[in-house]
Amino acid sequence: MDLRFGILGPVRLWRDGAIVQLGTTKQRLLLARLLLEPNRAVSHDRLFSALWEDNPPKSALANVRSYANLLRKDLCDRLRARQPGYLLTVEPGELDVAEFNERVRQGRAAMSGDRHEEALGHLTAALALWRGAAAEDLPRTVGVAAHLDALEEQRYLAIEECARARLALGRHSEIIGGLRETLALRPTRERLWEYLMVALYRTGDVAGALRVYAEARQALDRELGIAPGPELAELHHLMLNRDPRLSGPAPGWQHRRLRCQRRPVRLCSTGCA
Numbered sequence: 001m002d003l004r005f006g007i008l009g010p011v012r013l014w015r016d017g018a019i020v021q022l023g024t025t026k027q028r029l030l031l032a033r034l035l036l037e038p039n040r041a042v043s044h045d046r047l048f049s050a051l052w053e054d055n056p057p058k059s060a061l062a063n064v065r066s067y068a069n070l071l072r073k074d075l076c077d078r079l080r081a082r083q084p085g086y087l088l089t090v091e092p093g094e095l096d097v098a099e100f101n102e103r104v105r106q107g108r109a110a111m112s113g114d115r116h117e118e119a120l121g122h123l124t125a126a127l128a129l130w131r132g133a134a135a136e137d138l139p140r141t142v143g144v145a146a147h148l149d150a151l152e153e154q155r156y157l158a159i160e161e162c163a164r165a166r167l168a169l170g171r172h173s174e175i176i177g178g179l180r181e182t183l184a185l186r187p188t189r190e191r192l193w194e195y196l197m198v199a200l201y202r203t204g205d206v207a208g209a210l211r212v213y214a215e216a217r218q219a220l221d222r223e224l225g226i227a228p229g230p231e232l233a234e235l236h237h238l239m240l241n242r243d244p245r246l247s248g249p250a251p252g253w254q255h256r257r258l259r260c261q262r263r264p265v266r267l268c269s270t271g272c273a
Contacts, residue, residue: 001076005095007035008151009131011138013074020074025138026051027067032135034079035097036147038090041082050143096129097151103129104158111165120165126158156186163195172199187219190232201239201246209239
């Protein structure tokens, strides 16, 4: 029996290439929580936290057993009771999250070796695995929210790496539209503002690049009440001075991690990118 599990988008189970109908929201939440820690025993308490937002009912344990029994019909011997809860066995190549992580790892290794075309291939393949937001068809209960947020963060880091690879390859115009769409959803990601500014600058739209800085400053103030970080502020300064380091094929300004010394800049206390 060929199984595939998906959590990078609506939670899915494929058996021999066909989608399996998983039933109720609680049943899908149980599967999602187990997929967030595959091949590990997930305690009853953590399962309760995933299935019920606040206080689990007195019947919680019996309910979980019932949902698990229903899942077993589709998973056969993959789902087992294992103290202190349940364990879902997932084989290599069956889970989209694992494939995503491996592709990103390969992409980053290629980037570190300046193999930008290879890196772009891995990162593009990694991002193609996403079918929407992580577990987007399920409520973000306390027991799954932090895990799903972490997955989304890894997705946006991969988007940043992918944009950096395209900049290094001189494919500046390719990323402008996609970066604008992503920033409309995630306006606090300063690294993406940087890349959009550089892409516009290198296509000759210097005025557009400087307008993007103003947009970034407004977005950061509106969303977080902060000023742009030192890298974004320094990039703006370099553009105002037509610094030659911005014209090369690779994002050379980043390697130096220049700091703007002209004025203090308020930093995001949460370490936003």
